[in-house]
Amino acid sequence: MNKLLELKDGSPRVALVTGGAGGIGSATAKALAMHGAKVMVTDVNEAALSSIVETIHGNGGLAMASCLDVGDPDSWQQVREQVLDTWGPLSVLVNNAGIDVVKSVADTTLAEWDRLFRVNSTGMFLGTQCFLDDLHAAGQTSGVRSSIVNMSSICGNVGVAFQSAYSATKGAVRMFTKAAAVEFGALDLQLRINSIHPGTVDTAFAAQCLTELGEAGFAPSPAEARAAIRAAHPIGDMAQGDEIADAIVFLASDLSRFMTGSEMLVDGGYTAQ
Ligand SMILES: NC(=O)c1ccc[n+]([C@@H]2O[C@H](COP(=O)([O-])OP(=O)(O)OC[C@H]3O[C@@H](n4cnc5c(N)ncnc54)[C@H](O)[C@@H]3O)[C@@H](O)[C@H]2O)c1
Structure with missing residues:
Protein backbone atom coordinates (compact mmCIF):
# COMPACT_ATOMS: atom_id res chain seq x y z
CA MET A 1 0.00 0.00 0.00
CA ASN A 2 1.23 3.51 -0.84
CA LYS A 3 2.22 5.94 1.89
CA LEU A 4 -0.10 8.95 2.36
CA LEU A 5 2.15 11.28 0.41
CA GLU A 6 3.07 8.97 -2.42
CA LEU A 7 1.34 9.27 -5.77
CA LYS A 8 -0.75 6.49 -7.32
CA ASP A 9 2.38 5.09 -9.04
CA GLY A 10 4.22 5.01 -5.69
CA SER A 11 6.48 7.99 -6.45
CA PRO A 12 6.98 10.60 -3.68
CA ARG A 13 5.06 13.85 -3.83
CA VAL A 14 7.25 16.97 -3.86
CA ALA A 15 6.63 19.22 -0.83
CA LEU A 16 7.99 22.54 0.41
CA VAL A 17 7.75 23.91 3.95
CA THR A 18 8.55 27.51 4.90
CA GLY A 19 9.76 28.38 8.39
CA GLY A 20 11.06 24.80 8.41
CA ALA A 21 13.71 25.45 11.06
CA GLY A 22 11.09 26.34 13.67
CA GLY A 23 9.04 24.22 16.03
CA ILE A 24 6.01 23.50 13.85
CA GLY A 25 7.91 23.74 10.54
CA SER A 26 10.58 21.19 11.49
CA ALA A 27 7.98 18.77 12.86
CA THR A 28 6.00 19.22 9.63
CA ALA A 29 9.01 18.60 7.38
CA LYS A 30 9.78 15.38 9.29
CA ALA A 31 6.14 14.22 9.22
CA LEU A 32 5.74 14.90 5.47
CA ALA A 33 8.93 12.92 4.77
CA MET A 34 7.84 10.07 7.05
CA HIS A 35 4.62 9.82 5.05
CA GLY A 36 6.49 9.53 1.76
CA ALA A 37 7.09 13.07 0.43
CA LYS A 38 10.38 14.54 -0.80
CA VAL A 39 10.67 17.71 1.27
CA MET A 40 12.35 21.02 0.50
CA VAL A 41 12.88 22.51 3.96
CA THR A 42 13.30 26.29 3.88
CA ASP A 43 13.87 29.10 6.37
CA VAL A 44 15.77 32.38 6.75
CA ASN A 45 17.72 30.60 9.50
CA GLU A 46 19.71 28.46 7.07
CA ALA A 47 22.17 27.24 9.70
CA ALA A 48 19.42 25.39 11.55
CA LEU A 49 18.23 23.47 8.49
CA SER A 50 21.05 20.95 8.06
CA SER A 51 20.27 19.01 11.25
CA ILE A 52 16.62 18.71 10.20
CA VAL A 53 17.58 17.37 6.78
CA GLU A 54 20.06 14.97 8.45
CA THR A 55 17.31 13.67 10.76
CA ILE A 56 15.02 13.07 7.78
CA HIS A 57 17.80 11.27 5.90
CA GLY A 58 18.58 9.25 9.02
CA ASN A 59 14.96 8.09 9.10
CA GLY A 60 15.23 6.97 5.46
CA GLY A 61 13.39 10.02 4.07
CA LEU A 62 14.19 12.41 1.24
CA ALA A 63 14.88 16.10 1.89
CA MET A 64 17.00 19.07 0.93
CA ALA A 65 17.30 22.55 2.41
CA SER A 66 17.40 26.07 1.07
CA CYS A 67 17.41 29.60 2.43
CA LEU A 68 14.08 31.29 1.67
CA ASP A 69 12.86 34.65 2.90
CA VAL A 70 9.11 34.38 2.31
CA GLY A 71 8.74 38.15 2.01
CA ASP A 72 11.11 38.34 -0.97
CA PRO A 73 9.76 37.41 -4.45
CA ASP A 74 13.28 36.77 -5.84
CA SER A 75 13.99 34.35 -3.01
CA TRP A 76 10.85 32.39 -3.96
CA GLN A 77 11.90 32.23 -7.63
CA GLN A 78 15.36 30.91 -6.73
CA VAL A 79 13.90 28.12 -4.61
CA ARG A 80 11.32 27.30 -7.29
CA GLU A 81 14.10 26.78 -9.85
CA GLN A 82 15.99 24.59 -7.40
CA VAL A 83 12.93 22.41 -6.75
CA LEU A 84 12.02 22.16 -10.44
CA ASP A 85 15.58 21.31 -11.51
CA THR A 86 16.06 18.68 -8.82
CA TRP A 87 12.67 17.04 -8.33
CA GLY A 88 10.15 18.53 -10.78
CA PRO A 89 6.88 20.36 -10.04
CA LEU A 90 5.75 20.89 -6.46
CA SER A 91 2.55 19.24 -5.28
CA VAL A 92 2.43 20.26 -1.59
CA LEU A 93 3.15 23.79 -0.33
CA VAL A 94 3.06 24.53 3.40
CA ASN A 95 3.14 28.30 4.03
CA ASN A 96 4.16 28.07 7.67
CA ALA A 97 6.73 30.83 8.36
CA GLY A 98 5.47 33.39 10.83
CA ILE A 99 6.48 35.99 13.39
CA ASP A 100 4.67 37.73 16.23
CA VAL A 101 4.66 41.04 18.07
CA VAL A 102 3.04 41.20 21.49
CA LYS A 103 2.00 44.79 22.00
CA SER A 104 -1.05 46.93 22.63
CA VAL A 105 -2.68 48.66 19.66
CA ALA A 106 -1.36 51.95 21.02
CA ASP A 107 2.25 50.71 21.17
CA THR A 108 2.43 48.79 17.86
CA THR A 109 4.57 50.70 15.38
CA LEU A 110 3.87 50.95 11.67
CA ALA A 111 7.19 49.19 11.02
CA GLU A 112 6.10 46.24 13.22
CA TRP A 113 2.67 46.10 11.55
CA ASP A 114 4.31 46.08 8.08
CA ARG A 115 6.93 43.48 9.07
CA LEU A 116 4.28 41.11 10.38
CA PHE A 117 2.16 41.43 7.25
CA ARG A 118 5.22 40.94 5.02
CA VAL A 119 6.11 37.59 6.61
CA ASN A 120 2.75 36.18 7.75
CA SER A 121 0.45 37.27 4.92
CA THR A 122 2.44 38.55 1.94
CA GLY A 123 4.78 35.54 2.25
CA MET A 124 1.83 33.17 1.81
CA PHE A 125 0.58 35.16 -1.20
CA LEU A 126 4.00 35.20 -2.86
CA GLY A 127 4.50 31.47 -2.32
CA THR A 128 1.08 30.60 -3.65
CA GLN A 129 1.60 32.77 -6.74
CA CYS A 130 5.13 31.51 -7.37
CA PHE A 131 4.15 27.83 -7.33
CA LEU A 132 0.61 28.08 -8.74
CA ASP A 133 1.37 26.77 -12.24
CA ASP A 134 3.59 23.98 -10.91
CA LEU A 135 0.99 22.85 -8.37
CA HIS A 136 -1.70 22.77 -11.05
CA ALA A 137 0.60 20.91 -13.47
CA ALA A 138 1.52 18.32 -10.82
CA GLY A 139 -2.16 17.80 -10.04
CA GLN A 140 -3.04 17.39 -13.71
CA THR A 141 -0.22 14.97 -14.45
CA SER A 142 -0.71 12.77 -11.40
CA GLY A 143 -4.51 12.82 -11.12
CA VAL A 144 -4.10 13.79 -7.44
CA ARG A 145 -4.98 17.41 -6.66
CA SER A 146 -2.06 19.36 -5.24
CA SER A 147 -2.47 20.93 -1.81
CA ILE A 148 -1.57 24.26 -0.23
CA VAL A 149 -1.72 24.49 3.57
CA ASN A 150 -1.61 28.02 4.97
CA MET A 151 -0.66 28.58 8.60
CA SER A 152 -3.23 30.74 10.36
CA SER A 153 -3.97 30.52 14.10
CA ILE A 154 -6.83 30.72 16.56
CA CYS A 155 -5.88 34.41 16.34
CA GLY A 156 -7.35 34.30 12.84
CA ASN A 157 -10.72 33.35 14.36
CA VAL A 158 -11.00 35.05 17.74
CA GLY A 159 -9.53 38.17 19.28
CA VAL A 160 -6.54 37.91 21.62
CA ALA A 161 -5.35 40.86 23.70
CA PHE A 162 -2.02 42.45 22.77
CA GLN A 163 -1.93 40.60 19.44
CA SER A 164 -3.93 42.86 17.16
CA ALA A 165 -1.34 43.07 14.37
CA TYR A 166 -0.63 39.33 14.51
CA SER A 167 -4.37 38.53 14.54
CA ALA A 168 -4.91 40.78 11.52
CA THR A 169 -2.23 38.91 9.56
CA LYS A 170 -3.75 35.54 10.47
CA GLY A 171 -7.25 36.74 9.54
CA ALA A 172 -5.79 37.70 6.17
CA VAL A 173 -4.43 34.16 5.78
CA ARG A 174 -7.87 32.73 6.55
CA MET A 175 -9.74 34.89 4.02
CA PHE A 176 -7.11 34.68 1.28
CA THR A 177 -7.38 30.92 1.55
CA LYS A 178 -11.16 30.93 1.14
CA ALA A 179 -11.15 33.35 -1.81
CA ALA A 180 -8.35 31.45 -3.53
CA ALA A 181 -10.19 28.13 -3.06
CA VAL A 182 -13.29 29.51 -4.77
CA GLU A 183 -11.18 31.01 -7.56
CA PHE A 184 -9.16 27.83 -8.14
CA GLY A 185 -12.42 25.90 -8.40
CA ALA A 186 -13.81 28.40 -10.92
CA LEU A 187 -10.61 28.07 -12.96
CA ASP A 188 -10.66 24.27 -12.67
CA LEU A 189 -7.14 24.25 -11.22
CA GLN A 190 -6.05 20.88 -9.91
CA LEU A 191 -5.22 22.04 -6.42
CA ARG A 192 -6.86 22.52 -3.04
CA ILE A 193 -6.04 25.22 -0.48
CA ASN A 194 -6.90 25.20 3.22
CA SER A 195 -5.83 27.05 6.34
CA ILE A 196 -4.85 25.50 9.65
CA HIS A 197 -5.55 27.22 12.97
CA PRO A 198 -3.54 25.89 15.92
CA GLY A 199 -4.09 26.84 19.52
CA THR A 200 -0.92 27.54 21.48
CA ALA A 239 0.01 21.37 21.60
CA GLN A 240 3.34 19.89 20.59
CA GLY A 241 4.65 20.57 17.08
CA ASP A 242 3.99 17.02 15.88
CA GLU A 243 0.29 17.33 16.78
CA ILE A 244 -0.01 20.20 14.31
CA ALA A 245 2.25 18.44 11.79
CA ASP A 246 -0.06 15.41 11.71
CA ALA A 247 -3.01 17.66 10.83
CA ILE A 248 -0.92 19.27 8.08
CA VAL A 249 -0.12 15.81 6.67
CA PHE A 250 -3.88 15.14 6.57
CA LEU A 251 -4.55 18.40 4.68
CA ALA A 252 -1.64 17.74 2.32
CA SER A 253 -2.75 14.20 1.56
CA ASP A 254 -5.69 12.87 -0.40
CA LEU A 255 -7.40 11.87 2.86
CA SER A 256 -8.71 15.46 2.79
CA ARG A 257 -9.53 15.37 -0.94
CA PHE A 258 -13.01 16.94 -0.53
CA MET A 259 -11.65 19.84 1.55
CA THR A 260 -10.81 23.21 0.05
CA GLY A 261 -11.28 26.70 1.51
CA SER A 262 -11.64 25.13 4.96
CA GLU A 263 -10.28 26.52 8.21
CA MET A 264 -9.08 23.56 10.23
CA LEU A 265 -8.98 24.26 13.96
CA VAL A 266 -6.41 22.20 15.86
CA ASP A 267 -6.80 24.10 19.09
CA GLY A 268 -7.51 21.74 21.98
CA GLY A 269 -11.02 23.18 22.14
CA TYR A 270 -9.89 26.80 22.66
CA THR A 271 -12.46 28.28 20.28
CA ALA A 272 -15.24 25.86 21.27
CA GLN A 273 -15.93 27.86 24.44
N1 LIG B 1 3.53 28.41 18.43
C1 LIG B 1 2.24 28.75 18.49
O1 LIG B 1 1.64 28.84 19.57
C2 LIG B 1 1.48 29.00 17.22
C3 LIG B 1 0.07 28.97 17.27
C4 LIG B 1 -0.65 29.20 16.11
C5 LIG B 1 0.01 29.46 14.92
N2 LIG B 1 1.37 29.49 14.92
C6 LIG B 1 2.02 29.79 13.65
O2 LIG B 1 2.80 28.67 13.26
C7 LIG B 1 3.89 29.10 12.46
C8 LIG B 1 5.18 28.51 12.99
O3 LIG B 1 5.32 28.91 14.34
P1 LIG B 1 6.33 28.20 15.36
O4 LIG B 1 5.64 28.15 16.65
O5 LIG B 1 6.91 26.97 14.79
O6 LIG B 1 7.43 29.35 15.45
P2 LIG B 1 9.03 29.29 15.39
O7 LIG B 1 9.48 30.64 15.80
O8 LIG B 1 9.53 28.11 16.12
O9 LIG B 1 9.29 29.09 13.82
C9 LIG B 1 9.06 30.09 12.88
C10 LIG B 1 10.13 30.00 11.82
O10 LIG B 1 9.87 30.98 10.81
C11 LIG B 1 11.12 31.47 10.38
N3 LIG B 1 10.98 32.77 9.74
C12 LIG B 1 10.83 33.99 10.31
N4 LIG B 1 10.79 34.93 9.36
C13 LIG B 1 10.91 34.30 8.17
C14 LIG B 1 10.94 34.75 6.82
N5 LIG B 1 10.87 36.06 6.50
N6 LIG B 1 11.06 33.81 5.84
C15 LIG B 1 11.16 32.51 6.14
N7 LIG B 1 11.16 32.03 7.40
C16 LIG B 1 11.04 32.92 8.40
C17 LIG B 1 11.96 31.53 11.65
O11 LIG B 1 13.35 31.57 11.36
C18 LIG B 1 11.53 30.26 12.36
O12 LIG B 1 12.39 29.17 12.07
C19 LIG B 1 3.84 30.63 12.46
O13 LIG B 1 3.20 31.07 11.29
C20 LIG B 1 2.98 30.95 13.67
O14 LIG B 1 2.31 32.18 13.53
C21 LIG B 1 2.13 29.26 16.03
Whole structure:
Protein backbone atom coordinates (compact mmCIF):
# COMPACT_ATOMS: atom_id res chain seq x y z
CA MET A 1 0.00 0.00 0.00
CA ASN A 2 1.23 3.51 -0.84
CA LYS A 3 2.22 5.94 1.89
CA LEU A 4 -0.10 8.95 2.36
CA LEU A 5 2.15 11.28 0.41
CA GLU A 6 3.07 8.97 -2.42
CA LEU A 7 1.34 9.27 -5.77
CA LYS A 8 -0.75 6.49 -7.32
CA ASP A 9 2.38 5.09 -9.04
CA GLY A 10 4.22 5.01 -5.69
CA SER A 11 6.48 7.99 -6.45
CA PRO A 12 6.98 10.60 -3.68
CA ARG A 13 5.06 13.85 -3.83
CA VAL A 14 7.25 16.97 -3.86
CA ALA A 15 6.63 19.22 -0.83
CA LEU A 16 7.99 22.54 0.41
CA VAL A 17 7.75 23.91 3.95
CA THR A 18 8.55 27.51 4.90
CA GLY A 19 9.76 28.38 8.39
CA GLY A 20 11.06 24.80 8.41
CA ALA A 21 13.71 25.45 11.06
CA GLY A 22 11.09 26.34 13.67
CA GLY A 23 9.04 24.22 16.03
CA ILE A 24 6.01 23.50 13.85
CA GLY A 25 7.91 23.74 10.54
CA SER A 26 10.58 21.19 11.49
CA ALA A 27 7.98 18.77 12.86
CA THR A 28 6.00 19.22 9.63
CA ALA A 29 9.01 18.60 7.38
CA LYS A 30 9.78 15.38 9.29
CA ALA A 31 6.14 14.22 9.22
CA LEU A 32 5.74 14.90 5.47
CA ALA A 33 8.93 12.92 4.77
CA MET A 34 7.84 10.07 7.05
CA HIS A 35 4.62 9.82 5.05
CA GLY A 36 6.49 9.53 1.76
CA ALA A 37 7.09 13.07 0.43
CA LYS A 38 10.38 14.54 -0.80
CA VAL A 39 10.67 17.71 1.27
CA MET A 40 12.35 21.02 0.50
CA VAL A 41 12.88 22.51 3.96
CA THR A 42 13.30 26.29 3.88
CA ASP A 43 13.87 29.10 6.37
CA VAL A 44 15.77 32.38 6.75
CA ASN A 45 17.72 30.60 9.50
CA GLU A 46 19.71 28.46 7.07
CA ALA A 47 22.17 27.24 9.70
CA ALA A 48 19.42 25.39 11.55
CA LEU A 49 18.23 23.47 8.49
CA SER A 50 21.05 20.95 8.06
CA SER A 51 20.27 19.01 11.25
CA ILE A 52 16.62 18.71 10.20
CA VAL A 53 17.58 17.37 6.78
CA GLU A 54 20.06 14.97 8.45
CA THR A 55 17.31 13.67 10.76
CA ILE A 56 15.02 13.07 7.78
CA HIS A 57 17.80 11.27 5.90
CA GLY A 58 18.58 9.25 9.02
CA ASN A 59 14.96 8.09 9.10
CA GLY A 60 15.23 6.97 5.46
CA GLY A 61 13.39 10.02 4.07
CA LEU A 62 14.19 12.41 1.24
CA ALA A 63 14.88 16.10 1.89
CA MET A 64 17.00 19.07 0.93
CA ALA A 65 17.30 22.55 2.41
CA SER A 66 17.40 26.07 1.07
CA CYS A 67 17.41 29.60 2.43
CA LEU A 68 14.08 31.29 1.67
CA ASP A 69 12.86 34.65 2.90
CA VAL A 70 9.11 34.38 2.31
CA GLY A 71 8.74 38.15 2.01
CA ASP A 72 11.11 38.34 -0.97
CA PRO A 73 9.76 37.41 -4.45
CA ASP A 74 13.28 36.77 -5.84
CA SER A 75 13.99 34.35 -3.01
CA TRP A 76 10.85 32.39 -3.96
CA GLN A 77 11.90 32.23 -7.63
CA GLN A 78 15.36 30.91 -6.73
CA VAL A 79 13.90 28.12 -4.61
CA ARG A 80 11.32 27.30 -7.29
CA GLU A 81 14.10 26.78 -9.85
CA GLN A 82 15.99 24.59 -7.40
CA VAL A 83 12.93 22.41 -6.75
CA LEU A 84 12.02 22.16 -10.44
CA ASP A 85 15.58 21.31 -11.51
CA THR A 86 16.06 18.68 -8.82
CA TRP A 87 12.67 17.04 -8.33
CA GLY A 88 10.15 18.53 -10.78
CA PRO A 89 6.88 20.36 -10.04
CA LEU A 90 5.75 20.89 -6.46
CA SER A 91 2.55 19.24 -5.28
CA VAL A 92 2.43 20.26 -1.59
CA LEU A 93 3.15 23.79 -0.33
CA VAL A 94 3.06 24.53 3.40
CA ASN A 95 3.14 28.30 4.03
CA ASN A 96 4.16 28.07 7.67
CA ALA A 97 6.73 30.83 8.36
CA GLY A 98 5.47 33.39 10.83
CA ILE A 99 6.48 35.99 13.39
CA ASP A 100 4.67 37.73 16.23
CA VAL A 101 4.66 41.04 18.07
CA VAL A 102 3.04 41.20 21.49
CA LYS A 103 2.00 44.79 22.00
CA SER A 104 -1.05 46.93 22.63
CA VAL A 105 -2.68 48.66 19.66
CA ALA A 106 -1.36 51.95 21.02
CA ASP A 107 2.25 50.71 21.17
CA THR A 108 2.43 48.79 17.86
CA THR A 109 4.57 50.70 15.38
CA LEU A 110 3.87 50.95 11.67
CA ALA A 111 7.19 49.19 11.02
CA GLU A 112 6.10 46.24 13.22
CA TRP A 113 2.67 46.10 11.55
CA ASP A 114 4.31 46.08 8.08
CA ARG A 115 6.93 43.48 9.07
CA LEU A 116 4.28 41.11 10.38
CA PHE A 117 2.16 41.43 7.25
CA ARG A 118 5.22 40.94 5.02
CA VAL A 119 6.11 37.59 6.61
CA ASN A 120 2.75 36.18 7.75
CA SER A 121 0.45 37.27 4.92
CA THR A 122 2.44 38.55 1.94
CA GLY A 123 4.78 35.54 2.25
CA MET A 124 1.83 33.17 1.81
CA PHE A 125 0.58 35.16 -1.20
CA LEU A 126 4.00 35.20 -2.86
CA GLY A 127 4.50 31.47 -2.32
CA THR A 128 1.08 30.60 -3.65
CA GLN A 129 1.60 32.77 -6.74
CA CYS A 130 5.13 31.51 -7.37
CA PHE A 131 4.15 27.83 -7.33
CA LEU A 132 0.61 28.08 -8.74
CA ASP A 133 1.37 26.77 -12.24
CA ASP A 134 3.59 23.98 -10.91
CA LEU A 135 0.99 22.85 -8.37
CA HIS A 136 -1.70 22.77 -11.05
CA ALA A 137 0.60 20.91 -13.47
CA ALA A 138 1.52 18.32 -10.82
CA GLY A 139 -2.16 17.80 -10.04
CA GLN A 140 -3.04 17.39 -13.71
CA THR A 141 -0.22 14.97 -14.45
CA SER A 142 -0.71 12.77 -11.40
CA GLY A 143 -4.51 12.82 -11.12
CA VAL A 144 -4.10 13.79 -7.44
CA ARG A 145 -4.98 17.41 -6.66
CA SER A 146 -2.06 19.36 -5.24
CA SER A 147 -2.47 20.93 -1.81
CA ILE A 148 -1.57 24.26 -0.23
CA VAL A 149 -1.72 24.49 3.57
CA ASN A 150 -1.61 28.02 4.97
CA MET A 151 -0.66 28.58 8.60
CA SER A 152 -3.23 30.74 10.36
CA SER A 153 -3.97 30.52 14.10
CA ILE A 154 -6.83 30.72 16.56
CA CYS A 155 -5.88 34.41 16.34
CA GLY A 156 -7.35 34.30 12.84
CA ASN A 157 -10.72 33.35 14.36
CA VAL A 158 -11.00 35.05 17.74
CA GLY A 159 -9.53 38.17 19.28
CA VAL A 160 -6.54 37.91 21.62
CA ALA A 161 -5.35 40.86 23.70
CA PHE A 162 -2.02 42.45 22.77
CA GLN A 163 -1.93 40.60 19.44
CA SER A 164 -3.93 42.86 17.16
CA ALA A 165 -1.34 43.07 14.37
CA TYR A 166 -0.63 39.33 14.51
CA SER A 167 -4.37 38.53 14.54
CA ALA A 168 -4.91 40.78 11.52
CA THR A 169 -2.23 38.91 9.56
CA LYS A 170 -3.75 35.54 10.47
CA GLY A 171 -7.25 36.74 9.54
CA ALA A 172 -5.79 37.70 6.17
CA VAL A 173 -4.43 34.16 5.78
CA ARG A 174 -7.87 32.73 6.55
CA MET A 175 -9.74 34.89 4.02
CA PHE A 176 -7.11 34.68 1.28
CA THR A 177 -7.38 30.92 1.55
CA LYS A 178 -11.16 30.93 1.14
CA ALA A 179 -11.15 33.35 -1.81
CA ALA A 180 -8.35 31.45 -3.53
CA ALA A 181 -10.19 28.13 -3.06
CA VAL A 182 -13.29 29.51 -4.77
CA GLU A 183 -11.18 31.01 -7.56
CA PHE A 184 -9.16 27.83 -8.14
CA GLY A 185 -12.42 25.90 -8.40
CA ALA A 186 -13.81 28.40 -10.92
CA LEU A 187 -10.61 28.07 -12.96
CA ASP A 188 -10.66 24.27 -12.67
CA LEU A 189 -7.14 24.25 -11.22
CA GLN A 190 -6.05 20.88 -9.91
CA LEU A 191 -5.22 22.04 -6.42
CA ARG A 192 -6.86 22.52 -3.04
CA ILE A 193 -6.04 25.22 -0.48
CA ASN A 194 -6.90 25.20 3.22
CA SER A 195 -5.83 27.05 6.34
CA ILE A 196 -4.85 25.50 9.65
CA HIS A 197 -5.55 27.22 12.97
CA PRO A 198 -3.54 25.89 15.92
CA GLY A 199 -4.09 26.84 19.52
CA THR A 200 -0.92 27.54 21.48
CA VAL A 201 1.93 25.25 20.43
CA ASP A 202 4.89 24.70 22.75
CA THR A 203 7.65 26.21 20.57
CA ALA A 204 10.23 29.00 20.90
CA PHE A 205 7.62 31.27 19.31
CA ALA A 206 5.10 30.52 22.08
CA ALA A 207 7.73 30.84 24.83
CA GLN A 208 8.66 34.32 23.60
CA CYS A 209 5.01 35.25 23.21
CA LEU A 210 4.16 34.08 26.75
CA THR A 211 7.09 36.00 28.20
CA GLU A 212 5.92 39.14 26.45
CA LEU A 213 2.28 38.57 27.45
CA GLY A 214 3.46 38.28 31.06
CA GLU A 215 5.40 41.52 30.68
CA ALA A 216 2.35 43.18 29.11
CA GLY A 217 0.27 42.44 32.19
CA PHE A 218 -1.72 39.42 30.97
CA ALA A 219 -0.27 37.42 33.88
CA PRO A 220 2.14 38.41 36.66
CA SER A 221 4.95 36.11 35.49
CA PRO A 222 5.83 34.01 32.40
CA ALA A 223 5.25 30.83 34.46
CA GLU A 224 1.75 31.97 35.43
CA ALA A 225 1.06 33.06 31.86
CA ARG A 226 2.03 29.56 30.76
CA ALA A 227 -0.30 27.95 33.32
CA ALA A 228 -3.14 30.26 32.29
CA ILE A 229 -2.66 29.46 28.61
CA ARG A 230 -2.65 25.71 29.29
CA ALA A 231 -5.86 26.05 31.30
CA ALA A 232 -7.45 28.13 28.53
CA HIS A 233 -7.36 25.06 26.25
CA PRO A 234 -10.13 22.63 27.32
CA ILE A 235 -7.82 19.73 26.50
CA GLY A 236 -5.67 21.02 29.39
CA ASP A 237 -2.38 21.67 27.62
CA MET A 238 -0.56 23.36 24.77
CA ALA A 239 0.01 21.37 21.60
CA GLN A 240 3.34 19.89 20.59
CA GLY A 241 4.65 20.57 17.08
CA ASP A 242 3.99 17.02 15.88
CA GLU A 243 0.29 17.33 16.78
CA ILE A 244 -0.01 20.20 14.31
CA ALA A 245 2.25 18.44 11.79
CA ASP A 246 -0.06 15.41 11.71
CA ALA A 247 -3.01 17.66 10.83
CA ILE A 248 -0.92 19.27 8.08
CA VAL A 249 -0.12 15.81 6.67
CA PHE A 250 -3.88 15.14 6.57
CA LEU A 251 -4.55 18.40 4.68
CA ALA A 252 -1.64 17.74 2.32
CA SER A 253 -2.75 14.20 1.56
CA ASP A 254 -5.69 12.87 -0.40
CA LEU A 255 -7.40 11.87 2.86
CA SER A 256 -8.71 15.46 2.79
CA ARG A 257 -9.53 15.37 -0.94
CA PHE A 258 -13.01 16.94 -0.53
CA MET A 259 -11.65 19.84 1.55
CA THR A 260 -10.81 23.21 0.05
CA GLY A 261 -11.28 26.70 1.51
CA SER A 262 -11.64 25.13 4.96
CA GLU A 263 -10.28 26.52 8.21
CA MET A 264 -9.08 23.56 10.23
CA LEU A 265 -8.98 24.26 13.96
CA VAL A 266 -6.41 22.20 15.86
CA ASP A 267 -6.80 24.10 19.09
CA GLY A 268 -7.51 21.74 21.98
CA GLY A 269 -11.02 23.18 22.14
CA TYR A 270 -9.89 26.80 22.66
CA THR A 271 -12.46 28.28 20.28
CA ALA A 272 -15.24 25.86 21.27
CA GLN A 273 -15.93 27.86 24.44
N1 LIG B 1 3.53 28.41 18.43
C1 LIG B 1 2.24 28.75 18.49
O1 LIG B 1 1.64 28.84 19.57
C2 LIG B 1 1.48 29.00 17.22
C3 LIG B 1 0.07 28.97 17.27
C4 LIG B 1 -0.65 29.20 16.11
C5 LIG B 1 0.01 29.46 14.92
N2 LIG B 1 1.37 29.49 14.92
C6 LIG B 1 2.02 29.79 13.65
O2 LIG B 1 2.80 28.67 13.26
C7 LIG B 1 3.89 29.10 12.46
C8 LIG B 1 5.18 28.51 12.99
O3 LIG B 1 5.32 28.91 14.34
P1 LIG B 1 6.33 28.20 15.36
O4 LIG B 1 5.64 28.15 16.65
O5 LIG B 1 6.91 26.97 14.79
O6 LIG B 1 7.43 29.35 15.45
P2 LIG B 1 9.03 29.29 15.39
O7 LIG B 1 9.48 30.64 15.80
O8 LIG B 1 9.53 28.11 16.12
O9 LIG B 1 9.29 29.09 13.82
C9 LIG B 1 9.06 30.09 12.88
C10 LIG B 1 10.13 30.00 11.82
O10 LIG B 1 9.87 30.98 10.81
C11 LIG B 1 11.12 31.47 10.38
N3 LIG B 1 10.98 32.77 9.74
C12 LIG B 1 10.83 33.99 10.31
N4 LIG B 1 10.79 34.93 9.36
C13 LIG B 1 10.91 34.30 8.17
C14 LIG B 1 10.94 34.75 6.82
N5 LIG B 1 10.87 36.06 6.50
N6 LIG B 1 11.06 33.81 5.84
C15 LIG B 1 11.16 32.51 6.14
N7 LIG B 1 11.16 32.03 7.40
C16 LIG B 1 11.04 32.92 8.40
C17 LIG B 1 11.96 31.53 11.65
O11 LIG B 1 13.35 31.57 11.36
C18 LIG B 1 11.53 30.26 12.36
O12 LIG B 1 12.39 29.17 12.07
C19 LIG B 1 3.84 30.63 12.46
O13 LIG B 1 3.20 31.07 11.29
C20 LIG B 1 2.98 30.95 13.67
O14 LIG B 1 2.31 32.18 13.53
C21 LIG B 1 2.13 29.26 16.03
